[in-house]
Amino acid sequence: MDTIIDQLSLNFTENFSVPTYVLNIVICAILLFFLKLVYVRYGSSISNRAQLSRVLILVGLTTFIIISIVKSSLALSLGLVGALSIVRFRTAIKEPEELGYFFMAISIGLGMGANQLLPTIIGFAILVIIVMILSKDKLKGSFSQNLLIHLRCANEDKSKFTEQISEIVSNNSNQVDLKRVKYSDDEIDFNFLVNVSSLNHIKIINDDLLKIDNGIQVTFLSNEI
Structure with missing residues (x-):
């Protein structure tokens, strides 16, 4: 019983490190900024990519903060599932490409929020290379x-x-x-x-x-x- 209570309790004082948190959120912001540049440069959406790219940074950083909070408590993790069940997108995403970049921003936030620096950087680098290869000569000069x-x-x-x-x-x-x-x-x-x-x-x-x-x-x- 005591073990279950310990798992449900918050352990910020034991696990939280301010220097590590600040370093991770800075690296997360840098990766998201590069994602913004990649989307503006290689995205094929005819909507305003410069405007949407700024939202990617906010989505990624918000994901980072949420994961940083809930990862230390099983209770908060379960509460997050219930909270997200009432969230709905009020604006439809018109193009699948936009959804793909949103998932990339979320994955960066998840990885850095979980303190998984190396897997996040390697995964992001591979995704960028794939995007560049797929976008080669696509709508060139348009x-x-x-x-x-x-x-x-x-x-x-x-x-x-x-x-x-x-x-x-x-x-x-x-x-x-x-x-x-x-x-x-x-x-x-x-x-x-x-x-x-x-x-x-x-x-x-x-x-x-x-x-x-x-x-x-x-x-x-x-x-x-």
Whole structure:
């Protein structure tokens, strides 16, 4: 009975070391920063990678803190399972790649929080090498742009113009994500997030859209914040 009570009790005073904790959290932050750079450089998501990459650091450090707390107590570990059962993601992850990087950030936090320095560093290095190999020549030289399109047209022509615009944008882009579309009385507004291989594709999209209607307004904006 005494053994079970000892396992359920907290042992921070015996096991917790401030220098070790600080060193581990600093190393964890450095690894997560490198993960951020890897995601921005080699990720293929057309969403704002620079913005999401900052979240990876927060997720990894939060995981580190949680594991550092619960690893010394069986009671806290069991309580964590119950607490996580009520947690739900309110924002859907659109691309599997984003989920993969989130798991990488969590694994770094888990490893460093459990004081497993060498396995964490070796595992992270291997993952980075794999990412670099898989990303080689993938979307090489490409970049993302916000494409804003405004067109005045009659209500009966809206379906036709929508189909033509979508076809032109899709045929000249590596990836396309429709962020917003607005239909008003005599107007249509589109907001696409597109990934194109070169500036020439931007010109082609613009020229082809102007063939639909000379009055169409086309604006390309950088996707970087």
